[in-house]
Amino acid sequence: MRPRYITIHSTQNWSSGADPWRHSLALKNSKLGKLSWHYTVDEKVAVQHIPTTEQGRHADFNGPGNKYSIGIEMCEHPGNSRSATLDRTAKLTAWLMKQHNIPLSRVVPHYHWPRWGRSPAHKNCPHFLLDHGKPGRKWNAYLAKIKKYHDAITLPQSNAWASR
Numbered sequence: 001m002r003p004r005y006i007t008i009h010s011t012q013n014w015s016s017g018a019d020p021w022r023h024s025l026a027l028k029n030s031k032l033g034k035l036s037w038h039y040t041v042d043e044k045v046a047v048q049h050i051p052t053t054e055q056g057r058h059a060d061f062n063g064p065g066n067k068y069s070i071g072i073e074m075c076e077h078p079g080n081s082r083s084a085t086l087d088r089t090a091k092l093t094a095w096l097m098k099q100h101n102i103p104l105s106r107v108v109p110h111y112h113w114p115r116w117g118r119s120p121a122h123k124n125c126p127h128f129l130l131d132h133g134k135p136g137r138k139w140n141a142y143l144a145k146i147k148k149y150h151d152a153i154t155l156p157q158s159n160a161w162a163s164r
């Protein structure tokens with residue numbers, strides 16, 4: 001795969017200890033069927049499961065979300081800080097944008113990719129970044145956070161610091 005998009009999800013796995021390592025093991029042991037994605041993030045770490053040159057199965061079956069996007073899952077297990085997870089995911093996303101030359105307009109929530117044949121076609125994912133199940137104020141604020149980190153690693157240092 002040559003990634004053109006970054007797709008952001010949340011695990012909706014509220015089991016105790018369902019952290020990136022646990023998801024890594026589940027993928028390795030084929031406990032999740034055909035599902036696969038590239039990174040899982042929590043308050044402490046971002047763990048990579050498959051190379052970004054390999055297609056995952058996390059968004060829309062045989063659709064473009066799977067064919068062309070890097071999938072990132074944010075953890076939701078008890079005791080995990082959501083704000084720290086969001087922050088770490090924003091930094092990872094900014095870094096991946098830089099690595100693969102992906103613009104902010106191609107950083108999308110799972111919701112973005114219709115799953116044909118499913119109802120509703122657009123999944124409410126990541127649910128805590130959507131407003132009434134759709135991208136709105138929360139998603140836009142999150143994109144602004146990602147942009148801030150992306151600017152910090154791409155703009156000339158002098159400009160990045162001067163704008164603080």
Ligand SMILES: [Zn+2]
Nearest residue numbers: 009010110125
């Ligand atoms: Zn999702």
